Amino acid sequence: MSQIGTLATVARSSSGESVLERVVRVLEAFTPSDRALTVGELSRRAGLPAATGSRMVADMVEHGLLARDADRRVRVGTRLWELASRASPTLSLRELAMPVLEELHGHVGHHVQLGVLDGEQVLFVERLSADQAVINYTRIAARLPLHASSSGEVLLAHAPADLQEQVLAGPLARFxxxxxxxxxxxxxxxxxxxxxxxxxxxxxxxxxxxxxxxxVRDEHRQVAAAVSVIVPNDERARDHIAPLAAAARRIEQRLSAP
Structure with a gap:
């Protein structure tokens, strides 16, 4: 057997699933509201046998991808954040947008968000909030369907035609x-x-x-992100359109600057 064939055999379980596929499932088991899980919970959510889950957690802890709390619960490790941040396509976007978002947040007083298109969802890469702000379901690294959020609709409107048709074909969930x-x-x-x-x-x-x-458009005039505000549903909501649009233009200027 060739070296490549041997590696492929070692990398896959008896079910034909690669180690990488199982690692991704383990990481996807965490949610914004469930940031720490027991090994048993993690194994169940990842669809892994208890012994397999325990071994994988131990290996991922050893490499810093996961970390154990004092009570032995497991959470995502800072090493994973470090590695992801080195090549994150949203890092420069967030850094350039942050001063503008902070100023806009001071004007709005509720929620300001920055979202990017990821598949059939909007992924929120930044959010600023305030005490006593109106209810908001989004968080940093959270996702929403494109049709159900303002950021999602903006991104969908400027998405490729095949993605638009895919979303329009449904189903479109009602919230x-x-x-x-x-x-x-x-x-x-x-x-x-x-x-x-x-x-x-x-x-x-x-x-x-x-x-x-x-x-928000990049230097090539392509839509790179959506900036949004979440405010009370009242007659004053539309007053935020003009400052929001002005903020987007300022972010675009910063993206296009040398």
């Missing part, structure tokens, strides 16, 4: 009575976003909250 679940209505909204340059989503994820988002 509140105001969530857009009709493909024809969503298609018209995407056209409006491209024409108007912003979107307002009143009560899409929670009846008390309004999301407003605008696109």
């Amino acid at each position: 509140t009575p105001f969530t857009i679940t009709d493909p024809a209505v969503l298609r018209r909204r995407l056209a409006d976003i491209r024409r108007d340059g912003f979107v307002v989503c009143c009560g899409f994820l929670h009846p008390e909250a309004t999301g407003i988002a605008v696109p």
